[in-house]
Amino acid sequence: MNAATLAERLCAYLPVLLAGAAHTLLVSAVAIVAGFVLGAVLLGLSQARGGRGLLPALVRAYVSFFRGTPLLAQLLMMFYLPSAAGVELPPLAVAMAAMAANSAAFQCEILRAGLSAVPDGQIEAALAFGIAPRQVFRYVQLPQVARAVWPAVVSEAIDVIKNSAIVSVIAVADLARSGRQIVAANFRPLEVYVTVGLSYLLMTAAVFAAGTWIARRMGKGRAISARVVNRTAIRT
Amino acid sequence: MIDFALLGELLPLFGEAALRTIALVAAAMAGGLALGFAMNAARETGLRALVGLYWAYTTVWRGVPFLVHLFIVYFGLPSAGVRLDPFDAAALTLAVYSGAYFAEIFRACWQRIPRGQIEAARCMGLTRRQVFWHIACPQALRASLPLVANQTILVMKESALASVITYPELTMTAGKVVSEQFVYVEPYVLLALSYWALAVLINRLGGWLRRYAAL
Amino acid sequence: MDIKDSTRAGPSGEVPMISLRGVGKSFGAHRVLADINLDVRAGEVVSLIGPSGSGKTTLLRCMNFLEAYDEGEVRIRGALLGYRKTPAGQLVRETERSIAEVRAPVAMVFQQFNLWPHMTVLANVTAPLTLAKGMPADQARSVALQALDRVGMAAKADAMPAALSGGQQQRVGIARALAIHPEVMLLDEPTSALDPELVDEVLEVILSLSRDGMTMVMVTHEMSFAAEVSDRVVFMEQGRIVAAGTPDQIIRRPEHPRLQAFLRPWFRRSLQGAAPAEAAA
Helix, strand or coil: CCHHHHHHHHHHHHHHHHHHHHHHHHHHHHHHHHHHHHHHHHHHHHCCCHCCCCCHHHHHHHHHHHHHHHHHHHHHHHHHHHEEEEECHHHHHHHHHHHHHHHHHHHHHHHHHEEEECCCHHHHHHHHCCHHHHHHHHHHHHHHHHHHHHHHHHHHHHHHHHHHHHHHHHCCCHHHHHHHHHHHHHHHHHHHHHHHHHHHHHHHHHHHHHHHHHHHHHHHHHCCHHHHHHHCCCCC | CCCCHHHHHHHHHHHHHHHHHHHHHHHHHHHHHHHHHHHHHHHHCCCCCHHHHHHHHHHHHHHHHHHHHHHHHHHHHHCCCCCCCHHHHHHHHHHHHHHHHHHHHHHHHHHHCCCHHHHHHHHHHCHHHHHHHHHHHHHHHHHHHHHHHHHHHHHHHHHHHHHHHHCCCCCHCCCCCCHHHHHHHHHHHHHHHHHHHHHHHHHHHHHHHHHHHHC | CCCCHHEEEECCCCCCCCEEEEHHHHHHHHCEEEEEEEEEECEEEECCCCCCCCHHHHHHHHHCCCCCEEEEEEEEEEEEEEEECCCCCEEECCHHHHHHHHCCEEEECCCCCCCCCCCHHHHHHHHHHCCCCCCCHHHHHHHHHHHHCEEEEEEEEHCCHHCCHHHHHHHHHHHHHHCCCCEEEEECCCCCCCCHHHHHHHHHHHHHHHCCCCCCECCCCCCCHHHHHHCEEEECCCCCEEEEEEEEHEEEHHCCHHHHHHHHHHHHHCCCCCCCCCCCC
């Protein structure tokens, strides 16, 4: 293979791949953020009334389903079942919804593990000193949970980016699909798909590096000084 | 809303597809565990080249979506002269993909062995290889069982992507029924139930293995 | 020796700091506390001793409603804790706010310190002041520094708990309790989680607080210390108060046979083998 032509070909792929990558990052970002919010909501619901009753059971069923079945199956269901009922949904919206719903289940578990990592004794001491439950959550639990779950959240973000390749199956113009389009045109599957693979690798490596850098920043600013606690507390 | 008669009719079809999914997962697990174990063993030798190989393998293979791996093997390799049928392609790709995850699991379990035990063994004249096989392996493998069981579920979920390269496992079978018979609810209900049943089966197996290993 | 005399309020008739009447608690079918009657007067130091499972820690935790007792009444300075009496005479669970009001004069020191690891030492002490009592920041800071100084930890105000030894952490825990200016301190095995060489620094602080007249209820296994610092010692077994009296009556010259059995290992260690019954009068 002529080296110069390879480089030329790679340059030709670039715009298509970049457009695809943009879609990949869009879908992933929405999935991660919406998944976090939904996951937190699910966790809150699951703690209602001490974890007993219908609502917590529903949350457990949700988490079990979305973590235990393949994302591809979930995506196909969310795409084809509405059309059976006559509702035509745009593929991009379905992709974002499915990935968010999926990620929410994982992030719910991550948050739950993070919350339970804060020793009961610390919460007990705070309540014994008359600190209100809302303040206990804000000043005792939240700071520690945030630091504890960060690595797992970064890991989940990387998984979401990788999983997003699946949405190409329902015709979303992401990075994987851009690859298929190029291959359909120039019949060079090996070099195109390897390029696509390396692009994903670049994305996941970047997210990992960013995550690690933020983790180090969080570690350095560990100390919540008396000033911060006091300054924000006076308003109560 | 759900046609239970149809569900009954589809059952054997899904049963067959489930067996194919199991076959794929089993093949991938066998290959993946062997490869992951070998990679970790290579890393344990401490030789620079092998350690580098380990990190390159685990980083690259885990950083790229499995779908892209499949495309490279099933659509890309033929142009280099290697043509694989859907099962072989899926099993091979899934084995090498999950191997990276198993390697990391084994690395974690190996590193959890208290350094004092290794020091004691080396002091008493055991070679590195003997330490690996007689001191580290028994303990680390036992510790790895829960993590391996969990990873098996993940392998099962990734196996669904084999449908994209036309291997007739569960997801592809469900898709076929939907597009051929124009029924939507029953196939997907069966699909969800099948994967859920497999997950339960894998968890049971894992529990049994753990109890067996505790002896 | 009549337990009642040793546990009830003195003849002065003043309202006891803490008063327990017929207090009982069960965890499911398991009865952890039964028929506890006890008064703690202002300025007193009361030690709770007994074997594991005797209910002493549960009893302590009922005194600030960290455990909800099932029977009887716990009163802090005369105010009923945790419950409200209906006109019909029934006990109904109180709101969190009312509970917090009633137990405001009570501060606790925990066996596992329970400091908040992501806050500095100073923040650990000011947090209850600013968050629970709404104290202004600069006032909280000076109160906190005073409390830290009282336990000898003022120099470490900006350190993180993880950088401190167990004894230092527990002293910070004591400072945190002191800073809210409590009327009574509950200490739950304050030195049990410490390495032996760190125990003394904490005991010193507790002793010094007792000399300042702080009312304290302490669960402890340190028999010599209990004998030294307490005004009264209460011996519990299987959820009941079996014996109560002065340190002399309970620890140094115990008459109750179960007490003697419980204290035998301690005697063996402290009096070089002399069994309690043979201890010199």
